[in-house]
Amino acid sequence: MNTPIRRLFLISVIMFASLIAMLGYRQVIEAQDLADNPQNTRKVFAQMRIERGLILGSDKSELARNRKEDDLYYRTYPTGDLAPHLVGYNDPTYGQVGLEHSQNSYLTGTADEVEIVNLVDMLTGKQKRGADLKLTINPKVQRTALGELQKLGKSGAVVVLEVQTGAVVAMVSNPTYDPNQLADNWQLLNSDPNAPLFNRATQGLYTPGSTFKLITATAALESGSFTPQSRFRDDRGEVVIDGFTIHNYRTEPFGEHSFQEALSQSINTTFAQIGDQLGEKKIVDYMQKFGFYEKPPLDLASDEIMASGRYEDGELLSTGDSMDKAQVASMAFGQEQLLVTPLQMALVAQSIANGGKMMKPYSVESVADYNGTIVKQARPGVWKTPLEPGTASDLKDMMVKVVNEGTGSKTKTSKVQMAAKTGTAEVTGRGPNAWFMGFAPADNPKYAIAVVVEDSDSGGGIAGPVMRETMLSALGL
Amino acid sequence: MQRNRELVNFLPVVILVFAGFASVYMARSAQIDASSLSFGLLFVGLFLAVHLFLRLAAPYADPFLLPLAALLSAIGIMMIYRIDPALAAAQTRWMMVGLGLLVVVMITLRNYRKLDDYIYLCGILGVVLLIITVFLGINENGAFLSIRVGSIQFQPGEFSKILITIFLAGYLNSKRELLSTTTWHLFGVPMPAFKHLGPLITMWGMSFALLLFMNDLGTSMLFFGIFLAMTYVATARVAYPVIGGILFIAGAALAYQIKGTVRLRFDMWINPWSDAMDRGYQIVQSLFAIGDGGLFGTGLGKGYLLFKNGDPIIPALHTDFIFSAIAEELGLAGATALIVLFMIFCYRVFKVAVVSDDGFSKLLAAGLGAAFVLQTFVILGGVMKLIPLTGITLPFVSYGGSSIVANFGALALLLLVSNRTNKERAS
Numbered sequence: 001m002n003t004p005i006r007r008l009f010l011i012s013v014i015m016f017a018s019l020i021a022m023l024g025y026r027q028v029i030e031a032q033d034l035a036d037n038p039q040n041t042r043k044v045f046a047q048m049r050i051e052r053g054l055i056l057g058s059d060k061s062e063l064a065r066n067r068k069e070d071d072l073y074y075r076t077y078p079t080g081d082l083a084p085h086l087v088g089y090n091d092p093t094y095g096q097v098g099l100e101h102s103q104n105s106y107l108t109g110t111a112d113e114v115e116i117v118n119l120v121d122m123l124t125g126k127q128k129r130g131a132d133l134k135l136t137i138n139p140k141v142q143r144t145a146l147g148e149l150q151k152l153g154k155s156g157a158v159v160v161l162e163v164q165t166g167a168v169v170a171m172v173s174n175p176t177y178d179p180n181q182l183a184d185n186w187q188l189l190n191s192d193p194n195a196p197l198f199n200r201a202t203q204g205l206y207t208p209g210s211t212f213k214l215i216t217a218t219a220a221l222e223s224g225s226f227t228p229q230s231r232f233r234d235d236r237g238e239v240v241i242d243g244f245t246i247h248n249y250r251t252e253p254f255g256e257h258s259f260q261e262a263l264s265q266s267i268n269t270t271f272a273q274i275g276d277q278l279g280e281k282k283i284v285d286y287m288q289k290f291g292f293y294e295k296p297p298l299d300l301a302s303d304e305i306m307a308s309g310r311y312e313d314g315e316l317l318s319t320g321d322s323m324d325k326a327q328v329a330s331m332a333f334g335q336e337q338l339l340v341t342p343l344q345m346a347l348v349a350q351s352i353a354n355g356g357k358m359m360k361p362y363s364v365e366s367v368a369d370y371n372g373t374i375v376k377q378a379r380p381g382v383w384k385t386p387l388e389p390g391t392a393s394d395l396k397d398m399m400v401k402v403v404n405e406g407t408g409s410k411t412k413t414s415k416v417q418m419a420a421k422t423g424t425a426e427v428t429g430r431g432p433n434a435w436f437m438g439f440a441p442a443d444n445p446k447y448a449i450a451v452v453v454e455d456s457d458s459g460g461g462i463a464g465p466v467m468r469e470t471m472l473s474a475l476g477l
Numbered sequence: 478m479q480r481n482r483e484l485v486n487f488l489p490v491v492i493l494v495f496a497g498f499a500s501v502y503m504a505r506s507a508q509i510d511a512s513s514l515s516f517g518l519l520f521v522g523l524f525l526a527v528h529l530f531l532r533l534a535a536p537y538a539d540p541f542l543l544p545l546a547a548l549l550s551a552i553g554i555m556m557i558y559r560i561d562p563a564l565a566a567a568q569t570r571w572m573m574v575g576l577g578l579l580v581v582v583m584i585t586l587r588n589y590r591k592l593d594d595y596i597y598l599c600g601i602l603g604v605v606l607l608i609i610t611v612f613l614g615i616n617e618n619g620a621f622l623s624i625r626v627g628s629i630q631f632q633p634g635e636f637s638k639i640l641i642t643i644f645l646a647g648y649l650n651s652k653r654e655l656l657s658t659t660t661w662h663l664f665g666v667p668m669p670a671f672k673h674l675g676p677l678i679t680m681w682g683m684s685f686a687l688l689l690f691m692n693d694l695g696t697s698m699l700f701f702g703i704f705l706a707m708t709y710v711a712t713a714r715v716a717y718p719v720i721g722g723i724l725f726i727a728g729a730a731l732a733y734q735i736k737g738t739v740r741l742r743f744d745m746w747i748n749p750w751s752d753a754m755d756r757g758y759q760i761v762q763s764l765f766a767i768g769d770g771g772l773f774g775t776g777l778g779k780g781y782l783l784f785k786n787g788d789p790i791i792p793a794l795h796t797d798f799i800f801s802a803i804a805e806e807l808g809l810a811g812a813t814a815l816i817v818l819f820m821i822f823c824y825r826v827f828k829v830a831v832v833s834d835d836g837f838s839k840l841l842a843a844g845l846g847a848a849f850v851l852q853t854f855v856i857l858g859g860v861m862k863l864i865p866l867t868g869i870t871l872p873f874v875s876y877g878g879s880s881i882v883a884n885f886g887a888l889a890l891l892l893l894v895s896n897r898t899n900k901e902r903a904s
Contacts, residue, residue, distance in 0.1 A: 001839050002831050004710045008843060009827040012850040016820045019854065020813050022863040026767045027809040034768030039753045039761065042769055042781045070785070 044092050048072040053107045053130035055087055055099065057139040058169075058365065063087050064100065075100070081176040083142055085199035086135075086168070086300070086363060089179035094186065098199075099133065099364065102301045106131045106367045106376070113367075113375040129370045136167035136365045136378070144473035148466040149174035149453070156453040157200035158466060159346035160474055163445045165380035166350065166359025168298070169474055171343075173200040202298065202305045205339035206452050209423030210266040210407075211435045212334030214348055214395060217263055218387045219286040220274050221394055228394050230259040232270045239269040244326035246272040246333075249424075263398045264406030266422065268333045275332020276325060283331060284319050289386040290351070291358060293319055296343055297383060298361045308340035334423060346450035349437045351384065352399070353419070353445035356392040358384040400442045408436065410464020415477045417442040420467065424456070431455040434463040440471045447474045479899065480532045483540035487528065490548045491521050497555045500777050519569075520551060527576055534583050535896035537903060539829055542895070545822045546873055546888050550881065552815060553874035556802055559778055560795050561787070564876055571878035575885030582889035589893045593837050596647030603640030604683075606633035611690040622693060622868075634696050635870075635883035638848055639890070642703060646840035648676070649711035653836065657712040669714065677717060680704045681724045688728070692738050695855050695867030699848065701725055706847035707840055710830075746865035762791045763798055763860045766805040774808030781805070795876040797868045801860050815874075816857070823850050829891055833898040842894050845887050 026034070035043060051073050055064035064087055066073040075090045088098015096104060105111035109130040145158040149172060160170040175196040177189055189197050198204070220226040237251035248254070248268050254261070262270040275283060287293065287309065293316065295305040310317040310331075323331065330336035343361065351358035360383040367376040387395075399419035402408040408420035420438030427433055434456035439448040449471055453463040495517045524547045531538055550572055558565035586592065592599065610633045613624045623630045649656070656673050684701035688694060705721040708714075732739040741756060749757030749764075766782065769775065782802050783789055791798045804812040823846055830842035852872055859866035870880040 001710055001713070001836065001843075004713045005827055005830050005839065005843050008706055008710060008847060009824065012823050012827070012846075013820065015850060015854045016816055016823075018863065019857050019861070020816055022858070022861050023767070023804065023812055023816070024809055026764065026861055027770050027804065027812075028772065031768045031771055034765055037750075037765070039750070040765045042765060045781055072785075 041092070044095075047104075047108050048074070048092060050108050051129040052090065053109070053132040053367075053370070055107075055133045055135065057135055057137050057142075059139060060134070061139055063135065063137070063139070064090075075179075077179045079139060080180060081178045082139060082146065083137060083171065084177055084179045085173040085201065086137065086171045087179075089182060091179075091182055094182050097304065098300065099135075102299055102304075103133055103364060103367075106133065109369070111375075114369050131367050131369045131375060133367055134365045136162070136169060136363050137171065138169050138474070141170040141470060141474045142172060145170045145172040145466065145470040146174060146176065148469050152453060152456075152462055152466070154453045154455055154462075155194055155200070156451065156463075156466075157204055157342040158449065158451050158470055159201050159342045160470060161346050161350045161359075161361060161448045163350055163353045163439060163448050164359070166347075166361045166383070167365070167378070167380070168361055168363040169447060170470065171201045171363070173198070173204070199304060200452070201342045202296075202300060204341060204452070205306055205308075205311065206342070206433050206435075207425035207427075208334045208338055208340045208345065209425035209433070209435055210268075210334055211345055211348075211421050211423035211437050211450075212338060212340075213263055213266065213271050213332075214352065214399075214421055215286050215290055216271055216275055216278070216283060216332045217259075217395060217398070218290075218391055219278055219282050220259070221391045222286075222388060223278060223282065225277070226259055226274065228258065228260045228398065232257055232259070232262060232267075232273070234267060234269050237269065239272055241272055241276050241329040242325035244329070246329060260398050260401060263395075263421075264401040266407050271333040272329035276329045278332070280323050280328045280331075283328065286386065288319060289384060290348055291344065291384050291386070292340075296341075296347060296361050298343065299364050305343070306341050308338075308344040310337045311339045312337060334425070342450045342452050344450075345435065345437050345452075346448055347383075348386075349421075349439050349450060350448035351386050352392050352395050353439035353448050354392075355389045356385055356387040357382050358386055396442060396445075399438055403438070408438070408464065410461045411436065411438070411468040411471075413468055413472065415472060416440050416475060418468070418471060419445070422464075427455070431457060434461070436463040436467040438467065438471075440475060447471060449474075479537055479540045480528070483528060483531070483543060486540055486544040487521075487524065487547070490524070490544050490551065493548065494520050494551045497551065497777070498558075501555050501559050503778075516569075520547075520554075523573065523576060527579065530580055530583075531892065534580075534587075535892050537899035538892040538896035539825055539899075541825045542822070542829075542888060542891055545818060545825070546885070549815075549818060549822070549873035552803070553799065553871075553876070553881075555777075556799055556806075556874070557795050557876050559806070560782060560789060560802065564795055567878075568876050568881065571881050572885075574878070575882040578882055579885045579889040579892075582886055583893060586890070586893060589841075589890060589897075590835070590837060592643055593647045593650070596644045599640045600644030600648070603637040603644060606637040606640070607687065607691075609633055614691065622691065622696065629878065632877065632879035634691075635877075635879040636886070638699065638703070639845070639883060639887050641700065642707070642844040642848060643841060643890075645704060645707045646837050646844055649707055650836040650840050652676075653711040656708070656717075657714055659714075663716075669712070669716065674720070677704075677708070677721060677724075681721070681728065684725075685728045685732075688732055688736070688739070692736070693867065694729075694732070694739055694742060694865070695859075695869035698725075698855060698867070699851050699869065702851045703844055703848045706851075707844045710843045711836075711840055742865045742867060746862060749862070759792055759798070760860075760862055760866050763801040764862060766791060766801045767861055770805040770808040770812070772809050774804075774806045774811055777806050779806065793868065796870060797856060797875065798860055799875050800857055800871055803874075804861075819849075819853050819872075823853075826891060829895040829898070832902070833894055834901065838894045838898065842891060845891060848887075 062078050067076050088100035090096045090100040107130045114131045149156050158172040175194050177196040233256050234254045237253040238247045293309045295307045327336050360381050362378050368374050403418050403420050407422040411418050411420050418440040419442040423435035424432045434453045437450040439445040451463050451466045456462050554565050557568050615623050623632050684697045688697035705718045708717040745757045749760045753761040826846035830839050856869045856871050858864040870877050872884050
């Protein structure tokens with residue numbers, strides 16, 4: 001009977017060996033996959049034991065801090081509904097969004113730059129703590145912009161950029177929400193048709209309307225065929241291109257006028273003809289130069305940013321998608337399946353104000369470990385160079401005229417000379433979306449802005465004061 | 478001398494018990510106080526007492542078995558303490574009952590071969606215990622494994638397993654000549670006469686009935702596996718495990734069709750991720766815990782095993798899933814060491830079977846060894862999703878009074894067998 005017993009033992013050894021092999025597979029080879037499984041809450045729980053870094057505004061006020069309960073840290077947001085779309089939230093039940101999500105490795109101190117510091121501290125027995133983020137967001141400007149939108153009682157967004165650096169000074173999406181009360185309001189927030197959780201500033205896609213004329217104008221001026229003084233005629237307030245009739249606002253005829261007046265008075269018929277003359281490729285080239293068809297490299301997770309461009313059924317069309325002449329003419333004044341984000345239009349304003357250089361947008365100024373040592377400092381960099389300094393200067397002059405003599409008079413103030421461009425895009429079933437974008441001071445631009453207000457009055461004028469008050473707040477005037 | 482070797486073998490156990498308890502205690506309360514040390518002293522004292530008893534009652538018995546059982550029990554109590562200190566105290570009391578049973582068995586069954594005369598009594602008692610469970614069983618997670626006696630729960634299956642092993646050892650020993658005669662061949666495999674397939678069919682039927690009535694795949698598989706292993710040892714005929722294996726697969730396939738619980742366990746083995754919050758929750762959480770352990774584990778007391786209110790994240794963590802907790806906190810290194818301990822234990826058991834000189838002893842030791850290996854494989858393979866999960870205790874380690882008491886009872890039989898064999902070889 002000894003031979004069968006020995007064989008039985010041999011089988012037992014094989015069984016034990018297969019257990020060890022499987023265990024090794026689970027604990028070494030598959031371990032990372034198991035840890036990353038979205039159904040695995042261990043990571044979130046483990047991170048709740050780490051004292052997360054603070055998130056501070058540019059004035060060092062706290063936008064996110066911690067509340068300790070037993071051994072775990074919970075996030076609280078002292079400024080409530082001020083900037084939840086950018087700052088985001090960190091919640092064991094609802095997950096992470098915003099900078100809380102994209103900057104998680106810094107906030108938990110697990111990023112490489114921070115880890116080295118913590119290893120030393122671990123050896124000396126100090127408690128592990130995440131790194132603090134200092135944002136470029138100025139809570140005062142943020143509050144003004146949010147307050148202006150709330151005063152109107154409209155959905156919308158405001159993005160303010162620092163012209164020379166691309167730093168995000170304010171990023172507002174209205175309606176907003178209080179990230180401290182997610183648990184109480186989760187159902188409501190998700191079922192609200194106004195989508196308060198949605199970041200309109202980076203994800204909201206709006207028809208640009210006349211604001212797009214800045215891109216067409218850039219393409220026209222740089223083509224060499226047009227100057228700001230080029231003359232046009234418009235006797236009927238409408239023009240037929242390829243069998244398709246294009247109207248001015250209220251089919252108003254403007255008579256003989258210059259290129260400059262065409263922009264400041266926002267004359268659709270003239271831009272349709274310019275577009276027709278430039279052709280599809282030229283305009284699309286300039287869209288790409290301005291960063292369309294790409295997600296702006298803001299420091300949020302890329303799934304929280306949308307690219308601007310031509311869309312069909314919610315999908316971004318390729319740059320090579322061909323259009324007929326009427327479509328090209330419509331696109332030239334901002335219609336025809338074009339959809340843009342407020343962030344994109346703020347970048348357009350910023351690049352014109354900055355002499356043609358579009359800066360990479362960023363909202364994290366610096367990352368400091370808890371000793372106060374800066375482990376990462378934002379370095380402003382050029383993202384695109386969409387236009388020549390001369391063209392930028394011409395456009396700037398035209399945008400000043402928009403404020404002083406044209407459609408942008410609602411932003412006019414004696415305190416500072418602003419430069420602006422307006423736009424209205426009809427929306428079926430409700431009021432149009434109103435755009436105001438621009439920068440100030442016009443002679444030495446410091447801040448660029450884009451404002452969009454949904455369901456506005458027919459002329460879109462109600463968006464003007466939002467731009468004016470926000471810019472004055474940014475300039476400290 | 479065997480007992481001196483046993484004493485030496487206890488040294489690493491003593492060190493591990495003190496070190497292990499000190500670290501678990503520190504993880505829980507950030508300091509060592511007298512109670513962690515006094516537990517260590519109690520534990521070591523108990524096994525020292527049993528060791529002294531063995532010096533008198535079984536001086537020739539295998540010197541590894543008791544220290545290994547002590548080490549496995551210590552690891553179990555340590556882990557249970559980490560999960561819930563109150564349960565560790567209860568487990569310690571049950572371990573004392575188990576050691577008491579060991580002493581009683583070794584005194585009363587001094588001449589264990591007398592059991593050969595009472596095998597039918599053992600067999601009937603074993604079956605009766607199972608039938609009682611079927612009729613009086615308490616439904617736990619769909620399986621009927623426990624009955625309630627007064628205020629305590631009791632799992633008759635743990636004892637039935639040993640009684641039926643005793644019965645099979647005696648029965649197969651007396652019938653092995655008959656069972657190993659070849660009368661015909663099937664595809665070149667020598668086959669026993671049809672009439673001698675009777676026990677095989679009976680055992681298969683019984684295992685299948687267990688599955689149907691107790692709703693428990695693990696126990697059913699364990700009983701049938703023990704039977705096949707012992708028949709193979711008795712007859713040296715590969716035909717038995719082969720036919721048995723085919724019958725088992727047929728039974729399992731039938732069970733899959735008619736039993737919802739079997740289908741559920743099988744489906745959750747193939748893909749637990751499809752229902753990770755409900756039906757696949759337990760195995761998925763077990764995999765997360767095991768994966769979290771990595772090479773060296775999170776450290777004792779530092780794993781993510783309990784919710785804030787102290788409830789375990791994995792249901793049945795202290796019983797069926799204790800290995801998941803060990804794998805998380807001690808990592809691949811610690812968990813592999815535990816598996817190696819089981820392997821050494823099983824090596825010693827099979828060695829007892831090989832060196833013993835009579836059929837009954839050989840079959841008894843080999844049967845208990847096979848039971849030990851199968852049970853370990855079924856639960857460890859289950860929690861790491863190597864095989865479909867089925868709830869069964871990890872010998873000596875899992876929380877459970879019946880389990881640890883029965884295991885010390887089985888250990889007593891093994892010590893008796895090896896004592897007798899070694900004594901005869903010495904003289």
